[in-house]
Amino acid sequence: MPVKWTADLSVKNETLDAEHQKWIEILNNFYQGLMDKKPKEKLLELVTAMLDYTKYHFASEEKYMKSINYPNLSEHQEKHRFYEAKITEYHQRIKDDKMVLSLEVTNFLKTWLINHIKGVDQQYADFNEKH
Numbered sequence: 515m516p517v518k519w520t521a522d523l524s525v526k527n528e529t530l531d532a533e534h535q536k537w538i539e540i541l542n543n544f545y546q547g548l549m550d551k552k553p554k555e556k557l558l559e560l561v562t563a564m565l566d567y568t569k570y571h572f573a574s575e576e577k578y579m580k581s582i583n584y585p586n587l588s589e590h591q592e593k594h595r596f597y598e599a600k601i602t603e604y605h606q607r608i609k610d611d612k613m614v615l616s617l618e619v620t621n622f623l624k625t626w627l628i629n630h631i632k633g634v635d636q637q638y639a640d641f642n643e644k645h
């Protein structure tokens with residue numbers, strides 16, 4: 515099942531909401547590619563797009579958090595680095611023909627992303643509202 519952006523995922527910032535929507539779209543494309551058992555070249559393209567956009571979004575979000583003097587920036591950054599490392603690992607696994615389509619992998623990516631936006635990203639939105 516693809517992931518859907520819904521209003522409860524809003525972090526009350528237009529730019530970052532738009533980035534989250536695009537990010538979800540890219541994740542869904544990767545997920546669909548895995549489900550359709552696309553050839554390795556195509557999967558590498560999709561996972562690279564996911565990695566690139568993830569890095570782009572995290573950098574953008576970290577810049578925003580700095581701009582509002584968000585106190586939990588370093589904790590948040592650690593979580594970002596963890597997810598980037600996971601996608602990098604999947605990229606490598608596809609490259610090495612070691613990617614086994616398992617619900618575990620795809621569910622991990624989807625669950626992490628949604629929980630991150632709902633939980634961790636929401637904290638800077640709440641902080642920004644109170645300050």
Ligand SMILES: [Fe+2]
Pocket residue numbers: 534571575631635
């Ligand atoms: Fe985010």
Ligand SMILES: [Fe+2]
Pocket residue numbers: 575590594630634635
């Ligand atoms: Fe984040």
